[in-house]
Amino acid sequence: MTSQRKRVLILCTGNVARSQMAEGLLRHLAGDRFEVFSAGLTPSYVRPNAIAVMKELGIDISHHRSKSLNEFLDAPFDYVITVCDHASQHCPIFPGPAKRIHWSIKDPVAPGDEEAQLEAFREARDDLKNRLAGFVADES
Numbered sequence: 001m002t003s004q005r006k007r008v009l010i011l012c013t014g015n016v017a018r019s020q021m022a023e024g025l026l027r028h029l030a031g032d033r034f035e036v037f038s039a040g041l042t043p044s045y046v047r048p049n050a051i052a053v054m055k056e057l058g059i060d061i062s063h064h065r066s067k068s069l070n071e072f073l074d075a076p077f078d079y080v081i082t083v084c085d086h087a088s089q090h091c092p093i094f095p096g097p098a099k100r101i102h103w104s105i106k107d108p109v110a111p112g113d114e115e116a117q118l119e120a121f122r123e124a125r126d127d128l129k130n131r132l133a134g135f136v137a138d139e140s
Helices: 019-029 048-055 085-090 116-140
Strands: 006-012 034-040 079-082 099-102
Touching: 006 019, 019 034, 019 048, 019 116, 048 116
Parallel strands: 006 034, 006 079, 079 099
Antiparallel strands: none
């Protein structure tokens, strides 16, 4: 682990969709410039639709697991990015210089047929991709 790499934690309520996609996107966009983690307040499993829409971009998150925020409470981070309002409101204070960033990304987990659900995941993925591209550019 090199000290030049900035550590980023991406938080969401469940660590099942938005934060998982953001973790995969940031790793893809930034290469090895960041050490990227994601977690949730109430983790469960990575949604198959999140895996599917990331695969459309050639990014494999099928090996990701849903992680609890508790795994990271004592770890220092340069950035803590919340991608849902609930996580932003309940995010604890992290040790060290962590800069908090909040993006209100629409929850893609919604009722509807399979195609409507996939489209909601694509919209969330593309919103995250645009925001993360800006984040990477600003940090270069």
